[in-house]
């Protein structure tokens with residue numbers, strides 16, 4: 160019998176990133192709300208058609224968003240923090256996402272272990288949420304006119320929403336406030352003729368969530384009374400210790416991720432209730448590789464021995480992969496043949512549901528064989544890794560001893576995180592180079608002019624440690640991917656990171672090697688233009704891995720170590736070129752932490768080792784900085800210490816110094832740059848605000864441990880925001896130098 164197929168959400172930006180362009184035009188007052196909303200609707204319709212034409216039986220709808228879908232539910236549920244009261248409509252929505260002068264945005268953080276960021280709902284104890292689901296109902300109505308019965312609304316579960324929120328009240332009180340609103344929503348969907356809904360509840364895969372069983376039991380008992388078929392969907396890992404009771408919840412169907420974690424094992428050992436349907440997420444929505452025929456065949460067979468009452472879907476929303484691999488005509492054919500982006504994932508789900516998928520699977524098997532002959536293998540890398548010893552991961556002097564050999568700077572030294580505005584002009588240069596309209600040497604000359612301007616500006620502003628500005632980089636990961644062999648990069652492989660911002664994650668397809676220095680030229684240009692210290696800037700091995708699409712045939716650890724070797728050589732080259740300070744960014748280190756704490760140690764042990772392998776070659780005189788953003792550290796602070804970076808700069812400004820408290824509470828002894836302004840909001844922070852932030856630092860850390868910097872790179876900002884903001888920041892540092900104790 161043919162199996163039913165379903166999708167759990169689709170890429171949101173449009174095939175040519177139409178939404179990004181529409182959003183940015185709207186924010187820049189170059190277009191109106193009408194045309195923004197039209198673009199968004201058009202993308203939705205296009206996506207629905209793609210899924211319909213792809214032969215999907217049940218199409219997830221309602222996940223389209225103008226910024227972030229968690230924010231959408233926050234607004235629909237009327238969970239508006241008091242500082243936004245008085246605002247309405249799109250103005251309210253974008254103020255919550257991006258802030259307004261005097262009104263800070265909601266905090267932004269990572270969506271589980273992905274590079275997608277959501278806005279954290281804030282719920283006061285006395286919140287009285289008033290829901291308005293009209294936009295969602297309108298989307299559902301539109302989808303039904305095109306898709307009819309196939310449209311299945313995607314709803315974010317109140318349990319996941321609350322667990323991801325900053326809350327002041329008791330969990331059960333907050334849940335009790337939300338449940339009637341959700342019941343109301345399902346009633347209204349039912350009135351539209353809807354018979355089934357997806358409730359996305361990924362929180363169930365995290366370990367150690369308190370009172371989850373009570374909350375989910377209460378939620379699904381209430382919601383199921385409305386009389387719709389509820390698909391409870393979980394993804395990103397297995398249900399772990401929750402498997403037993405989750406599968407007994409009063410819902411019609413449960414979707415599980417069979418690409419990560421050990422759901423198959425749980426299914427085999429604990430069974431699956433005969434009265435429920437099992438959603439099988441077997442096509443990996445988080446990576447770009449085609450299915451491996453032997454492995455999907457085995458998984459499907461194993462599942463079928465437990466239950467045959469199944470439907471098939473990708474392992475999660477397809478928002479995490481680009482649109483269409485057939486567009487990547489510049490990639491070598493043997494590689495392109497084994498790539499699967501969103502459109503190909505649909506094909507895979509459909510082919511697996513067919514009565515006899517064998518012919519198609521055999522063809523995919525042949526494509527994999529051709530790929531394996533083609534992918535680069537470099538024995539030298541394996542030899543180098545095999546020959547490593549413990550001392551290769553160790554700086555030659557401990558922190559306290561090497562510190563005095565390193566650059567001596569004024570108290571509260573000021574610096575930036577690396578990037579400066581990526582203006583349309585800089586991007587255009589790259590486009591011109593790509594089209595052959597300018598030569599490589601013209602391109603470099605123009606980049607060097609940007610560097611020169613940036614150095615001059617930093618001197619004028621009075622920063623202590625300068626950077627070259629990263630103008631030559633499309634993105635901190637893609638840039639290195641383009642320089643290293645073993646990485647492939649795409650032309651159109653965009654995925655949303657947050658709001659209108661997208662990334663093109665490179666694809667790791669072979670052993671990784673560095674064929675030449677990657678950053679030395681621009682570093683030298685910058686250094687030649689100033690007598691101040693210029694920091695060398697690198698992206699760390701774990702971040703490169705986590706923000707790429709990795710290979711699935713060798714462990715992630717090995718891939719991280721290969722990248723680390725390449726970076727180690729780069730660190731040595733930067734030092735040789737005169738770098739006294741080198742920053743190795745690891746913003747994705749924390750994001751890669753497994754969702755289950757019992758797997759943390761395994762991950763952290765190799766992740767931290769990879770960083771150390773890259774950094775430890777530095778001489779004691781060289782100061783190693785690292786930078787992390789959008790994460791909490793409290794629970795992994797000892798592993799952060801083990802990185803043994805001399806200076807750690809952290810994102811902080813949107814989360815009220817919590818990260819700083821976590822660090823100081825744990826007695827962190829190395830230097831810390833507590834990000835004192837939020838670079839992701841288009842706002843210039845005042846001197847007073849930054850002095851205040853710094854004073855929080857002073858109250859918690861000895862002065863000699865404190866650095867002064869923004870909370871992340873400035874590439875998304877405009878010069879007119881950056882210049883006054885940095886001037887204010889330097890001014891704030893000066894005030895602290897003069898009278899550190901006064902407020």
Ligand SMILES: Nc1nc2c(c(=O)[nH]1)N[C@@H](CNc1ccc(C(=O)N[C@@H](CCC(=O)N[C@@H](CCC(=O)N[C@@H](CCC(=O)O)C(=O)O)C(=O)O)C(=O)O)cc1)CN2
Pocket residue numbers: 274581583585586587589590632633634635636637656657659660661662663706746874875
């Ligand atoms: N990989 C990654 N993940 C990250 C971050 C990060 O920096 N990198 N930072 C954190 C926040 N996330 C971010 C993600 C993306 C961007 C960002 O600025 N992305 C740019 C794209 C960067 C890029 O590749 N730019 C290309 C230009 C690509 C482009 O749009 N080209 C145009 C032509 C040029 C033009 O007309 O503008 C086209 O192809 O149509 C370049 O500089 O060369 C964007 O969305 O606008 C910022 C932060 C967490 N995760």
Ligand code: MET
Pocket residue numbers: 576577578635696744746786788871872873874
């Ligand atoms: C997402 S972390 C960014 C670090 C990088 N050096 C930059 O300044 O953009």
Ligand SMILES: [Zn+2]
Pocket residue numbers: 576746786787788810870871872
């Ligand atoms: Zn950052």
